[in-house]
Amino acid sequence: MSAKAAEPVDSADRTEFEDRFMELLTRMAHRYRAELEQRLRPLGCGASGMEVLSAIKLAGRPIAQNEIAARMGILNSTLTRLIVPLERAGQIHRVPDPTNLRAKLVELTPQGAKHCDELLAIARQFRAQMLEGLELAEIEATSAISARLFDRLYAKTC
Numbered sequence: 404m405s406a407k408a409a410e411p412v413d414s415a416d417r418t419e420f421e422d423r424f425m426e427l428l429t430r431m432a433h434r435y436r437a438e439l440e441q442r443l444r445p446l447g448c449g450a451s452g453m454e455v456l457s458a459i460k461l462a463g464r465p466i467a468q469n470e471i472a473a474r475m476g477i478l479n480s481t482l483t484r485l486i487v488p489l490e491r492a493g494q495i496h497r498v499p500d501p502t503n504l505r506a507k508l509v510e511l512t513p514q515g516a517k518h519c520d521e522l523l524a525i526a527r528q529f530r531a532q533m534l535e536g537l538e539l540a541e542i543e544a545t546s547a548i549s550a551r552l553f554d555r556l557y558a559k560t561c
Contacts, residue, residue: 428552435533442525447492448518453526455485456494456511456519465498465508476557494518 439450448456458474459466472482486509489495494515500506511519534542 439526439529442529443522446518446521446525448522450526451485452489452494453519453522455482455489456515457523459495459509459511460516460519465500465510467500467506467508471509489515 436450443449443453454475455471458471461474462470468482468486469479472479475482486495490497493512495509495511497507497509500508
């Protein structure tokens with residue numbers, strides 16, 4: 404389904420335009436996620452699992468679960484449900500936190516690092532297909548708007 408190009412609107416139509424914008428944004432995010440899930444499924448991992456592995460990889464060190472949850476914008480309890488199957492599959496393991504004897508850090512196993520790279524390659528290929536034909540200026544403008552909306556959501560200022 405293709406979206407109709409936005410036409411300029413006057414201030415009287417702003418609410419309608421904003422409604423349409425947020426509807427398209429929400430629908431696009433859901434559809435993008437569903438398509439990404441479908442592409443990752445043959446590797447035995449979904450988008451959430453890939454995000455966990457990626458957050459650990461980007462940290463470049465063993466990382467606390469609450470830090471992973473914060474990076475992903477999810478609750479610790481949600482992260483725990485995502486980590487357990489990854490740990491059972493040998494993708495990650497927990498190690499003692501040298502600064503807090505009661506805490507554990509999470510790190511990728513060699514198998515998990517390889518799997519993360521494979522998952523990210525699929526995600527990058529899909530992203531490239533989605534963005535094909537868009538000008539860099541369009542991507543930058545959309546990214547800037549998205550970042551502002553994201554910050555508002557997580558700052559709870561709206």
